[in-house]
Amino acid sequence: MRVLLHTGKGGVGKTTLALASALAAARHGHRVCVLSTDPAHSLADALASPVGPNARRVTPGVWAREIRAQVELDRGWQSVQAWLRELLREEADALVAEELLAFPGIEELVALRAVREVEQTGDFDLCIVDCAPTGSTLRMLRFPDALRIFMEHFFDLERRGARLLRPLMRGFEAGRLIPREDFFDAFERLYEEIDDVRRILLDEARTSARLVVNPTRVIVDETRRSFAYLSLYGVATDAVLVNRVMPEAVGGGYFERWLALEREELAAIEASFPVPIRRVPLQPREVIGVDALEALGRDLFGDIDPAARLAEGRPIRIRRGGGRTRLEIDLPGISKEEIDVLARGHDLHLRVRDGRRTISLPDSLAGRPIERVRLQEPVLEIVFGERGEA
Amino acid sequence: MRLLLYTGKGGVGKTTTAAATAALAAERGLRSLVVSADAAHSLGDVLGERLGAEPRRLGARFDALEVDARHVVDTVWGRVRAYAVDLLRHQGMDEVLAEELALLPGAEELATLVCVESWAQSGDYDLIVVDCAPTGSTLRLVTLPELMHGGLRWLLRLQRAAAHVVEPLARGLVGVPLPSPGVYAEAEELLYRTLHRLRARLLGRSTSVRLVVTPESMVIDEARRALTELCLFQLASDAVVLNRMLPEAALREDFFRAWGPAQAARRAEVERIFAPLACLEAPLQPDEVRGLEALAAHGRALFGERDPAARLGESARLRFERDAEGGRLRLPLPGVDPGALEVARVDDELVVGFEGARRKIALPTGLAKLDVSGVAYHGGELVVSFALAEAPAA
Secondary structure, three states, rough: OOOEEEHHHHHOOOOHHHHHHHHHHHOOOOOOOEOOOOOOHHHHHOOOOOOOOEEEEEEEEEEEEOOOHHHHHOOEEEEEEEEHHOOOOOOOOOOHHHHHHHHHHHHHHHHHHHHHHHHHHHHOOOEEEEOOOOOHHHHHHHHHHHHHHHHHHHHHHHHHHHHHHHHOOOHHHHHHHHHOOOHHHHHHHHHHHHHHHHHHHHOOOOEEEHHHHOOHHHHHHHHHHHHHHHHHOOOOEEEEEEEEEEHHHHHOOOHHHHHHHHHHHHHHHHHHOOEEEEEEEEEOOOOOOOHHHHHHHHHHOOOOOOOOOOOOOOOEEEEEEEEEEEEEOOOOOHHHEEEEEEEOEEEEEEOOEEEEEEEOOOOOOOOOOOOOOOOOEEEEEEEEOOOOOO | EEEEEEEHHHHHHHHHHHHHHHHHHHHHHOOEEEEOOOOOOOHHHHOOOOOOOOOOEOOOOEEEEEOOOHHHHHHHHHHHHHHHHHHHHHHOOHHHHHHHHHHHHHHHHHHHHHHHHHHHHOOOOOOEEOOOOHHHHHHHHHHHHHHHHHHHHHHHHHHHHHHHHHHHHHHHHHOOOOHHHHHHHHHHHHHHHHHHHHHHHHHHHHHOEEEEEEEEEHHHHHHHHHEEEEEEEEOEEEEEEEEEEEOOHHHHOOOOOOHHHHHHHHHHHHHHHHHHEEEEEEEOOOOOOOOHHHHHHHHHHHHHOOOOEEEEOOOOOEEEEEEOOOOEEEEEEOOOOOHHOOEEOOOEEEEEOOOOEEEEEOOHHHHOOOOEEEEEOOOOOOEEEEOOOOOOOO
């Protein structure tokens, strides 16, 4: 199954283009599920028909579903809930699941889990995700890594601790604070599920991000940084979709100044993203309903299959040459001062502006010193020296 | 001190509208502060100046700042965070990652509220205008004090119980550092005092939310749902701003001919949906609105003779009524599908939910001792009737 993540700044038309892509893909024979993970869902507004937390058929090849964290929490993870409820039995609190929403990562977790659910049904060969605005999407993509770290450092410890404590605490009131074994089992299953999703997302053959922009400066600036963060987290962007390009037909008159600004931005977009750029013009009418979305999809993709990989690159790649090994990452719109690199054993710690990631180095690079870090817009090159060199 | 929160779907022009409101108010004599709460700050771009976490004076009576979440969170949550980081590092985790994982959920939203509250109390301003993040996060912002209250409460209980009984054992077995009493004190301070104060500020009479929309159905639909959720959490809205209306000169362009009638239809829709809120209109300007002067001019186009800081309209509020037979709770929830409404009574609270949102409403003592006798939805209001419990039938 292919996964296409549609993200970008708020209001640029992510939902519209996600649906247009889905309908265009269906014409190529794909069975498509569109998932909205933005808590402010817009699928129903764009389709002008209801969409809910259960997959709903839009056309013969396209289904749509809105992920609502609360509904999903109410539905699943019964043993986690049961434990919490038992723990808090003094309150007989029926709304524990909802309060879980106050904890970090829960919404991201629910959204990630949904991608896997779509794959497991076996009914779809394309999952199009209409993501929340960029910030939350990046948090979502960061989540599996954080969870992995938690599991590696704590989980076994906690489990061992609980196993040791449980017999000691039997009969004590506080004994119920110690999670039961099935709580850990449930948690482990959950982790495995999320780790599955991580593998899907980081596999550029399976997952591509599509960045939606409008030709205005603030939006293009932010989108360049989003591209960089996606690369950093290992997610391959294979196209930039430019929405609402004012047609030349608008001419001068009232919009003269806007047209001039747009032309500058379109040139900047072409220059700054190392992937194909696809454009759709501003429409004379709002794009609402299946027919209008289908027409927009034809405009956007022509005869190209939207499910195809539109660019072959990998966001993070290892190259050899001139007796040296280099690690390269695409980081458009980032300046050298915003980057920190540190290699320690098997781990490469990278900071790019507000984004951080620890990349596990292959054995061939582990333990080698960093010889040079060079930014050749938009590629960051980290050149490794030989072991033992200083 | 008047507090205005501007929200709406991404890209509708919240920042410009918020800055224009403050710019006009300053021009007319109010000491004004505009605060950017969107982590992807664009207020500096709109003003053409670099902004920081402290107010920067950009004109007579006009200050601006961008909230720095990390800095603010450290001041209210520093010790708890430090403990969490300590705990994570103790387990061999990388320091940077530990820092990241220990960030409080909703940190940005909390930081905004705390920052606004401290400037509200400073006495330096007559008006604070907040440029909120897009709708989803704004709702998170206004619901945060309640949500966090629930989450924190059980976290505290959990930790305290654990500290008393389990941890002396756990320490011996797995060697985990213990939180100092100060950690609990700080968590409690946050829980009982800070959140309470923030909630009181949000629900106060001098706070209003303003919804910014453009004449597009998808944008209006989202604002409508936002208004419903704001009502559910009892936040008062006073106006809707219809932004980027194409002026006559633009509608004469051939390409935009169809927009005239569509735009008029959207305007009528907005006026109908959001009544009794005031409906203000701003034109799409022929150029980017940048800098204080352009913003003040945009403000004049938007408000005309109106006072930008006034309460321009009033959304209906939650009301409780008592009478001889029992009582009623009336909760305005415009535009909700009655089929999607869930109402449940849990002890002396009423739980109201629809689609993604759910809230507990504490019942006043008078109603709390009665039973729910009926639930109805009409005229955009949820009406829950209460009556004395009937003796069970034999």
